[in-house]
Amino acid sequence: MGIYAKSKTMNIFFDLDGTLIDSRKRLYLLFQHLVPKSNLSFDEYWKIKRNKVSHKEILTGSFNYTVEQYKTFEIQWMKEIELDKWLDFDNPFQGMTQYLTGLGRKHKIYVVTARQSEDVAIKQLIGYGWNGIFERIFVTCQKHEKFDLINNAVNVSKEDWFVGDTGKDIQTGKLLGINTAAVLSGFLSKEQLLGYDPDIIVENALEINF
Numbered sequence: 001m002g003i004y005a006k007s008k009t010m011n012i013f014f015d016l017d018g019t020l021i022d023s024r025k026r027l028y029l030l031f032q033h034l035v036p037k038s039n040l041s042f043d044e045y046w047k048i049k050r051n052k053v054s055h056k057e058i059l060t061g062s063f064n065y066t067v068e069q070y071k072t073f074e075i076q077w078m079k080e081i082e083l084d085k086w087l088d089f090d091n092p093f094q095g096m097t098q099y100l101t102g103l104g105r106k107h108k109i110y111v112v113t114a115r116q117s118e119d120v121a122i123k124q125l126i127g128y129g130w131n132g133i134f135e136r137i138f139v140t141c142q143k144h145e146k147f148d149l150i151n152n153a154v155n156v157s158k159e160d161w162f163v164g165d166t167g168k169d170i171q172t173g174k175l176l177g178i179n180t181a182a183v184l185s186g187f188l189s190k191e192q193l194l195g196y197d198p199d200i201i202v203e204n205a206l207e208i209n210f
Contacts, residue, residue, distance in 0.1 A: 009107050011135075011156055012210060013173070015164035016113035016121070018186020019205055020096055021128075026089040030080060031055070034073055035063060050189040082120050092128050093185060099206050104133045107210060110154070112138040112146045112162075112172075146172045163205050170196035181208055 017023040028045050032038055040048075048058060059065035059073060080086060103109055111134050115121045118139040125137065138149040146168070150156070162173030165186025170193070173180035182198035183205050184190055193201055202208060 008159065010210065011108050011110065011154055011160040011178075012103065013110045013112050013150060013160070013162045013178075014205065015162075015166070015169045015186075016111050016115070017090075018165035019163060019169075019183055020100070020111070021090050021092050022185070023090050024187075026086045027081075029089060030077065030086050034076055034080075035059065037063065049187060050192070052188060052192050078116070082115060082117055087120070087124055090124070093204055093206070095206055097129060100130065100133050103210060108135045110134055110136050110138060110150075112150060112164075114140045114142070114146070114168075116142050147175045150176060161208075161210070163208065165193075167193070167196040170198045173198075181205075 014020055024046060025042070027049075028042050031045060032040070055073065055077070056070050059070050060067075065073065100109065111121075111125065113121055118137070118141060121139050122137055125131065125134075136153065138146065138153070140146060140149065150172070156176050156178050158177055158179075160176075160178040161181060162169060162176065162178055163181040163183060164170065164172075165183050166188055170180045170182055180196075180198040180200075182188075182193040182196070182201045183203070184193070184201065185204040190201060200208070
């Protein structure tokens, strides 16, 4: 499907993981590393996760983790999730570089991510050759809300867009009073995303013709 915008320049905000890059392998392999007794396949793991089942529910329900064992898992997860050895498994979705380059010539595009480290996020984007494409990269650093970062820095209009793969992304766009696009390339199923009432749902960001 296509969304065709007016000729005026828009602000378009993109989530990162699951929207611009495929991070599923990284998350799955880290889970397997931290839970050695797991025999979940990649597809099994993501079928569970896309139905919005938390790690806590998986570990306490299927692996008999105690509360303390889960806390240890969570701490270690946050310590390792942005290490280079895991980030190396991330890849931009096919065709994304060309798509973003073209889009950046017509509109102002931004990355808005809930990553912990701004430096690590920027380093990764530079590694993909994406430096100079984005107006700005907003990183919550687990201290800020996506809404606040955008609202304090960019004057948005109702013609602007937020594109993401989670309910939080859709909620952020709605709080800003802009259009919302949910992508199925990330971490939630279509059934889960429908509950957040995005303006459109597409297989991936490349389907949107801004």
